[in-house]
Amino acid sequence: MNTRDRIIDAAEQAIHEYGLAGATTKRIASQAGCSEALLYKHFPGKEALLLAVLLERLPALAPALAALRERLGEGDLAGNLTEFALAAVDFYGRAAGIASGMISDPSLLSTFRDMLAKGATGPHLPIEVLAEVLRAEQRLGRLDGAIDAGAAASLLMGACFHRAHLAFFTDLAQPADAWAAAIVATLIRR
Amino acid sequence: MNTRDRIIDAAEQAIHEYGLAGATTKRIASQAGCSEALLYKHFPGKEALLLAVLLERLPALAPALAALRERLGEGDLAGNLTEFALAAVDFYGRAAGIASGMISDPSLLSTFRDMLAKGATGPHLPIEVLAEVLRAEQRLGRLDGAIDAGAAASLLMGACFHRAHLAFFTDLAQPADAWAAAIVATLIRR
Structure with missing residues (x-):
């Protein structure tokens, strides 16, 4: 090595x-x-x-987003999104040690923020990628075209990010898979 | 003092x-x-x-949740929830310095977690309170009864929590009020 x-x-x-x-x-x-x-x-x-x-x-979000893209128009959309949500909870849980540590260290955060800006990257980008996937599923008629894909992506990623953080503080009663299936069903309902 | x-x-x-x-x-x-x-x-x-x-x-979530409860059946539900979402983003942004610091300090987190468990409290409880508010609005016929209120509360709180954290790392393009209105409209659509 x-x-x-x-x-x-x-x-x-x-x-x-x-x-x-x-x-x-x-x-x-x-x-x-x-x-x-x-x-x-x-x-x-x-x-x-x-x-x-x-x-x-870290097990990045990119493979989970790529899997969604590969399955565009294929399989059960709710199932695909539920699997993605579980991967996102896992990712955010593993990333939390670093991301959270930066928020609580003002000088480290400031340098990191500049570095992200210069690289035109940041933790908001996966939401945009997910929104693109949802738009593609709308074009294929598998997701209600009236849904604001950006807002839906924000809700789904946000719920996963939040759950990963809550798990540090408390034992969550609802198992992750049942929880993920419920938020996806609520989000994409017609 | x-x-x-x-x-x-x-x-x-x-x-x-x-x-x-x-x-x-x-x-x-x-x-x-x-x-x-x-x-x-x-x-x-x-x-x-x-x-x-x-x-x-810290400006707690409790007053914002109480405001929702006081307005049960009154005013515009989407407007009430949008106002709540903005208050939640603000709260999570202010709480992040402490909550994030604990996640990145294993020994501090462990003691804090035990303390929360003994007090039967924790950061997951506001989601349950929000779910109760949504159920009450369902009983009043102002929110689609088919929606899983727990899942909807998880999505709304999660999106707010996530946005507050993203703002530490990057300048978000969409203004908070337009963003909040869009996620609420997407969440409670009929």
Whole structure:
């Protein structure tokens, strides 16, 4: 494994063990078996390293969105969306340790926000991709054309994001699969 | 102002300035003009102090939910829910600094989770209160009785929670009021 990969693995592990605040570059470098200077040669700052962990190590939303796109017009739309919702809850739960840590660290967040803006990327983009999928299903006549696809995507992704966060604080009574099926049925009802 | 209130104010201010990780009890006590020992006499731990800030200082969701209940059967349901959604986005944005900081601090989260369980409380409860409001509007014939009120509440609260978090990372193109009106219209359509 090359140094860059070792550093990313060490960062992921340190965040899992110590939380974002406790995952210092010193600790990460030590765990990766390299100097802090070498870490900074690969990543200009902790923010860039965190972005690499988010993009390269976490089970991303992209495959789940791609699966929806591949199944356009095929299978049961409610079933496809329910499966997507479960994947989204899982993703947001795994990403929460990093994303939440950034919100609670004003200086880290500020740099990260600038980095996202420069890259024209951000956590709002998956909602737009989901909205495009819903529009395509509308064109295929499988989803009520009167539905505002952007708003529907916002509701579905939001519910998944929220559930993933609630699970950190409490045991949720309703099992995830029953919950996902219910929100999808409510959202796409005719 | 009594010592307890001074400590809560100092905690709120410290979290705002330094993030949750930087808001140490030492810093909070110093800002409140008291010793750490006195702080711990009022609050058994940082978790209890954070819960006090959340419950006693933040603009809670309770008034917004109470406003919905007071307007049961009155005014425009879509308008009432849109106003509620805007209040929820605002609340979640203000609570995010604390809630997110806890998710990224495993030991703080564990104690806080136990504290919530013992108090039979938690961040999932407002969804249940909103679901009750929606059920009451269904009984009054103002909302489609076929809608799963629990699922609808999950979708609405989730979208608000998500939007509040997205705003930390990016400038959202759609203004909050247009966004809120669109998600409500999509959710309660007949």
